[in-house]
Amino acid sequence: MQSTQLQIEKLNLIEKIIQIEDKNLIExxxxxxxxxxxxxxxxxxxxxxxxxxxxxxxSGEDKGQTWDEVKSSLLKKRNERI
Known part of the structure; x- marks a missing residue:
């Protein structure tokens, strides 16, 4: 038999899943x-x-980006949303 705490955690998780509207997250x-x-x-x-x-x-059409460039760009985008 499962513990009461585990049952509560499962129910809380189910409740959160029910509220999800993002199709990609559901998939x-x-x-x-x-x-x-x-x-x-x-x-x-x-x-x-x-x-x-x-x-x-x-093909050389795109030089790519370093990890630091990508990280900086993502942080900038995140900060613009806040």
Whole structure:
């Protein structure tokens, strides 16, 4: 038999899931709960975006960014939202 605390945690989690409106998050949670390997799978559109970006990088059309550049850009975007 499960402990009362575990039951409470499960119910709290169910309550949070019920309130989710983001379709992508629902799909992600569903994949975690139902897939054997628990691996996140990219959509066809996401794979196409990655392939296009890779092709541009390999051709020299896009030089790419360092981790510090990416991090700085993401922090800037986050701070603009706040």
């Amino acid at each position: 992600y949670l569903n994949a975690i709960l139902l897939e054997d390997k628990n691996e996140y799978k990219l959509s066809e559109e996401q794979l196409n975006i990655i392939q296009e970006s890779r092709s541009k990088y390999l």
